[in-house]
Amino acid sequence: MIDLIRTKTSLEKNGFFTYLFENRDEAVDYFLHFAGSGKSFGFAGSKTVEELDLYNILKKRGNPCYWHWNENWKVALKDTAISDFYVSSANAITSDCRLYFVDRIGNRISSICYGTKNFLFLLAEIKLLQMASKPFLELIKLPFL
Numbered sequence: 001m002i003d004l005i006r007t008k009t010s011l012e013k014n015g016f017f018t019y020l021f022e023n024r025d026e027a028v029d030y031f032l033h034f035a036g037s038g039k040s041f042g043f044a045g046s047k048t049v050e051e052l053d054l055y056n057i058l059k060k061r062g063n064p065c066y067w068h069w070n071e072n073w074k075v076a077l078k079d080t081a082i083s084d085f086y087v088s089s090a091n092a093i094t095s096d097c098r099l100y101f102v103d104r105i106g107n108r109i110s111s112i113c114y115g116t117k118n119f120l121f122l123l124a125e126i127k128l129l130q131m132a133s134k135p136f137l138e139l140i141k142l143p144f145l
Contacts, residue, residue, distance in 0.1 A: 003095050003128055004020060004125065004128065006095040006096075007093060007094070007095045007097070007128060008020060010095060010096050010097035011097050013097070014097045016097075016121075024051070024052060027052065027122070028052055028053075028054065028057065031052075031054060031120075031122075032057065032058075032061075035058060035061075035063065035085075037061065037062065037063065038062075038063070039063060039084040039085060040063065040064035040065070040066070040079075040083040040084045040085070041054075041055075041058055041063060041064070041065045041066070041083055041084065041085050041086075041087055042065075042066045042067070042076075042079065042080025042081065042082075042083035042085070042086045042087070042111060042115070042116065043055055043065065043066065043067035043069070043080065043086075043087050043088070044080075044086070044087065044088035044089065044107065044108040044111065045067075045068065045069055045104075045107075045108070046087075046088060046089040046122070047089075048089040048122050048123070048124050048127075049087055049088070049089055049122055050069070052122065054087065055067050055070060064083070066079040066080045066083055067080070068080070068107065077107050080107070080111055080115070081110070081111050081114070081115035081116065082115065082116065083115075083116055084116065084118060085116060085118045085119065085120060086111045086112065086115055086116045086118070086119040086120070087119070087120045087122065088108055088111070088112065088119060088120070088121055088122070089121060089122050089123055089124070089127065090121060090123060090127060091127070092127050092128075092129050093123055093127055093128055093129065094128075094129045095128065095129075099121070100129075
């Protein structure tokens with residue numbers, strides 16, 4: 001829990017608004033209250049986002065949603081970049097606020113850096129790296145590197 005609080009504090013010092021939730025349902029309820037109606041959402045390819053089922057929940061509510069995992073990927077990637085909100089996760093985060101992304105085609109990074117001005121990072125506790133001093137790629141030992 002100390003690392004979560006330290007990470008939360010580091011994120012806030014770097015301009016992020018942060019919230020900690022006890023469970024999936026709390027996170028989804030908060031997100032849906034925040035989402036409102038009529039706002040559009042673009043989604044990065046993310047298992048965290050997929051497990052929360054936000055795409056399907058928002059679609060059922062009538063919010064325009066774009067996700068290259070569920071639609072024509074070329075159209076969805078373009079629409080995602082101009083949506084009201086971009087919803088993503090990072091591959092990892094350190095307690096000193098270093099976000100790490102492994103992005104196969106660049107859609108996540110480009111949407112965060114050059115797309116919509118509003119983005120939401122959903123980070124599960126498992127994404128928190130305990131050893132900020134080691135390079136991320138060394139920690140996860142990617143087989144293709």
